[in-house]
Amino acid sequence: LLQRTLDDLDRARSWMLLLGRKNAREKIATFLLDMSRRLAREGLPPLDRFDLPLSRQQIADVLGLTIETVSRQLTDLKRIGIIALPGRRMVEIRDRAALLDCSEAA
DSSP states (O other): OOOHHHHHHHHHHHHHHHHHHOHHHHHHHHHHHHHHHHHHHHTOOOOOOOEEESSSSHHHHHOOOOOOHHHHHHHHHEEESSSEEEESSSSEEEEEHHHHHHOOOO
């Protein structure tokens, strides 16, 4: 129980950093990395291909962005080859290291 509480506190701290200090690209990159980890089965590595459980509007609401900004950032990440967007909610991480670099606050 203590370990779970500490994990929850770490996640909350990371989330406050995400919302308070990161720009739009960093927020989207962090969100995608987090989803790839959370959607993987326990004990397995993060997924490189997954369906987003939220719509772009929901992602925008969660990250404190507009839907246009979310769409623009996803398109930019696709254009530079870091991700692919083969379906409406499908995301494929093509360059995890570059996505990780994008997620780090300046």
